[in-house]
Amino acid sequence: MAQQKQAWSVLFILFICPALSGCMGTDNLLDLGEDHGIPGSLTLACLDGSKYTSMIVEIDYHPGYEPESSTTDLLKQRLESVCDKPNGIQILLTESQLPGDGSWSAQDVRDAGWELKSHDPLDGSTLYWQMILPAGTYDDDSVLGVAVDASTVAIFGDSVQEARGFLNRPSAEKVENSVVIHEFGHLLGLVNTVYTSPADHEDSDHPNHSNNEESVMYWAIESRTIGNFFDNEIPTEFDQDDLNDLTGLASGAIEAENQLWRP
């Protein structure tokens, strides 16, 4: 009986939701269908603090793939430095059994990510972004990390380990530090994913990446060849052009496209 009642309430929700606006507790939502936006579609929700006043980054890692504390500390700092979240940014770490330890496609990352999310990315006054750290590698095993939609990134720890340099310079920890900031930079829309920068700093050979080796958005940061480009000091910071883009997006001076929410 209880089960039947539960089934009815699920059906009720399914049928009634399309008729209601604000079913997900969000307004001003641009309907981008089932694809959950593209990397950068929630940059205004991060950069602007008027509605989404706090942010939670959920990190789900497969047993043995916990990120370094230096990585999560750095991620919090970088997000705090660009996003307006008066009620704070929190990192939530959870050990989870992630499916599979073979090769991952972008769709596999989306499916696993959405299965694990505890909330919709926009919920109440909180913005939720998510990182997963599975076993195994990406389809293209030279890739260390990916951003697959507006709120989901993955880091491939096995590939990060292999990317460490000769004599551990750079170390896997340093590589991980940079790759994680890089992927969250993609969630912020860098470079030119959901806007056109007034500065000429996109690498024409590597779209959506910086042409500056001193930016964390340089393309090689997310590549296994990272050790060929850097010794022990890999950038973990957005450069001035990256920061100017984010400031321009936040103020409206640079027009943001494909947004799931606008202030």
Ligand SMILES: [Zn+2]
């Ligand atoms: Zn990238």
